[in-house]
Amino acid sequence: MAYSIQPKAKNFKEVFDTYNWDETLQSIFSKTEADVLRALGNSKRDLEDFKALISPAARPYLEQMAQLSRQLTKKRFGNTIQMYSPMYLSNECQNICTYCGFSMTNKIPRRTLTDPEILKEVEYIKSKGYDHILLVTGEANKTVGVDYINNALQLIRSHFSNITIEVQPLHQDEYEQLIDSGLYAVLVYQETYHRGEYKKHHPKGKKSNFDYRLDTPDRLGKAGIHKIGLGALFGLEDWRADSFFTALHLKYLQKTYWKTKYSISFPRLRPHTGGLDPKVEMTDPDLVQLICAFRLLDEDVELSISTRESEVFRNNIVKLGITSISAESKTNPGGYAVAPESLEQFEISDERSTEEVTEMLKSQGLEVVWKDWANNWQ
16 A cells, blocks of 8 residues: 555545554554664655654664754754743533543533633733743633634734634634634644544544544645644554554645644643543653654654653653643643632643743753744744
């Protein structure tokens, strides 16, 4: 089977449907030491090289991968790393998701921030120096639909150079409306590219529509968004296969919407109300291997690591390919200044303050930047 991006595909689903999950996983596990060495020796790497680099055969070469990853990151991004802050606007949600504390089935107090509360949270975040903010909500059309998000953008756009959202998938015209209101980037994670497992973890709600979610980055590209963030939630299925399909998605989007910038995130399951144990554990060495593999596949893509990961892990990974990092994150609406006691979406692991994380980065010779890369390069 040819593993190439179809240049005339109408959408990513057409490309995705030509692949088989089990065959893909088998192909990854069949990679040999010779395949890994070939991938490491190539100056430009393709998806077959990526499969070799995330395969078990690549594990003995993790140190070499890390060194190459650091070199490529320094070449493209210098000794800099961007810091951003997430701000949760609401924990209202109409979906059932087995891995999320905001799931509709969880009997928790629900809260959606008012305009004054949003501005109070913004005041705290700005006091820490942030100029790039990520707005997050549950998926609830009636409570936090397009009108609510649009209002929030207009309310805070003068306070930040870049605003990113992680909310329910929207229609193309809705994204166009939000772009006009100051939206810069959208994060939309497929969670898992395994269709059967996806349905198992999303049994009810609009999010249960696998294909609609899969098509979201296409709608974003057509809307003319500046940046799209991709990722899978590691623990729902085999991380190697999910990572391959994330890379496949990335390469399709880059070819189709070449003016758009892209980022990859690496969330692993964290403890939350409702609880879900990982089906497939992703170890720390696994995650290091994956981060390096993405950097070796694409030296331009932005790679982000959140406070889901531990202090020790983040200290060790920031120079190996990562370009952006969050700090002092609160995953509950109003968690910074309005309602610190409200329920979190999930527990964070690295609880250090912004100042402590900044000092850690500086101690490793990294320069902290507060705006998105597009602003820092102007």
